[in-house]
Amino acid sequence: MRGTRFWVMYNFVPGDRRFNCDESVTYTTHGDFTFVDNLEPLVRRWRGPVSFGLYAPGDDFLPSVEAVAFLRQCGDPLVAELVSFHVIYDVDKVPVNVTDADEVLSRRQDCSRPPPWRGTVSFRKAKRLTYPVNVARNVARETVMTHFVLPSDVELYPSAHLVEQFLAMVWRNEKVLCQPRPKVFVLSIFEVNETMSPPHYKDHLTAMLKNGSAVPFHKRMCASCHTIPKAKEWTFSKETKQLDVFHVGKRHAPFDKWEPIYICTNDEPGYDERLTWEGKMDKMGQGYAMCLLDYDFMILNNAFLVHKPGIKSYKPDKWRDTLVAKQRRFVINAARLELDRIYGQRKQCVLK
Structure with a gap:
């Protein structure tokens, strides 16, 4: 629990590479699953660790995890290497099935299909949920391995x-x-x-x-x-x-x-x-x-x-x-x- 309004799954999907505190700078950012397509152009420029607060309330949870799996298997390998995801949802919008990350990530993705975020209306937008931007910012910033961080938008x-x-x-x-x-x-x-x-x-x-x-x-x-x-x-x-x-x-x-x-x-x-x-x-x-x-x-x-x-x-x-x-x-x-x-x-x- 974070406060009284949100659950947070810290390091739900951690990046494959670990960093010493003085080895790099961590780019900390946030969004729902419809924004994760920005991670590929971001990591190609940044080439350092990225900490991502992923807001996934209710029915957004499954497509969020599928989007992470698709990116890690079908996207630029730098995403799997560098990006750690922390999942956030409201206490009154708990997903019906909170799937274990390992189970989803172990499924082989069909990389020929469109990305799961393309042409999809999120549960958040459909229900007009307000976006807890500062919860996501703080979660992403607090979970870094490096001394220096760059809190920014994805x-x-x-x-x-x-x-x-x-x-x-x-x-x-x-x-x-x-x-x-x-x-x-x-x-x-x-x-x-x-x-x-x-x-x-x-x-x-x-x-x-x-x-x-x-x-x-x-x-x-x-x-x-x-x-x-x-x-x-x-x-x-x-x-x-x-x-x-x-x-x-x-x-x-x-x-x-x-x-x-x-x-x-x-x-x-x-x-x-x-x-x-x-x-x-x-x-x-x-x-x-x-x-x-x-x-x-x-x-x-x-x-x-x-x-x-x-x-x-x-x-x-x-x-x-x-x-x-x-x-x-x-x-x-x-x-x-x-x-x-x-x-x-x-x-x-x-x-x-």
């Missing part, structure tokens, strides 16, 4: 050679980075046109930004949520041979709505598990807590994430808009008060 693909470049940077700057001031290492995020392939290197990304085939992440949804300090300077600075810190930012105005994605450790504050993906602002409380703790956001010079091709635009949704208004009131009032009492107040930190 549709965000990293730039090339990020793991080895990041670890090399850490070893080069060990004395500086071991100072007690809290810090995380921020990656810039972008979107590309549906017809384009996500770039691997910064110089290619910069060219795409200049010709308009790439844009900053959520530019048409919530530009202030992902605009990093010195964003223009970062964009037009040349790619270098090694990874370094480009700029140290703070989550102060005008960046008080910033939702950065970063490499960190499990010492950082967790995500508020009362919040859902549909209600939005699901990472705002964690960002506010980090501001109160006076974190340095160390923006990396060459590292970035690119969303699965396709530039998002806002689409009205009355059902979701109701949830957004309710969750916003909760975050700004109750959650902020709790965080102020736990961490104290800081003049530059706001949550609105």
Whole structure:
């Protein structure tokens, strides 16, 4: 049990390869079975361990396990080697048959058939279940073998050679980075046109930004949520041979709505598990807590994430808009008060 609302099957299907704590960085992510097709392009770029919180309530459990089995047998071998799956479902949506993972994985898959996630409407969507995004984020992050983690979304693909470049940077700057001031290492995020392939290197990304085939992440949804300090300077600075810190930012105005994605450790504050993906602002409380703790956001010079091709635009949704208004009131009032009492107040930190 996790709290009073969810069951979690930790390491339901572990990756085949084990890692020492200083050997790599773990990409921690989440989704239901309709998102697992992103794991192949992700692991081909990342080439390090991945921890996946798999939400599988009720009738989604069996297709979720079948999707994992299909990926491991029919997909890129890197998935079986690197990805560990942790299954999550609600206490009032327990599957009829909680199948043992070994039993399903031992079945030989027909790799000529379409993947089990293709053309399938999930139980979650059919029943309009809210997605416990922060439960999945925390489960994936807490189960890693490595010291450093990158909590991110499965549709965000990293730039090339990020793991080895990041670890090399850490070893080069060990004395500086071991100072007690809290810090995380921020990656810039972008979107590309549906017809384009996500770039691997910064110089290619910069060219795409200049010709308009790439844009900053959520530019048409919530530009202030992902605009990093010195964003223009970062964009037009040349790619270098090694990874370094480009700029140290703070989550102060005008960046008080910033939702950065970063490499960190499990010492950082967790995500508020009362919040859902549909209600939005699901990472705002964690960002506010980090501001109160006076974190340095160390923006990396060459590292970035690119969303699965396709530039998002806002689409009205009355059902979701109701949830957004309710969750916003909760975050700004109750959650902020709790965080102020736990961490104290800081003049530059706001949550609105």
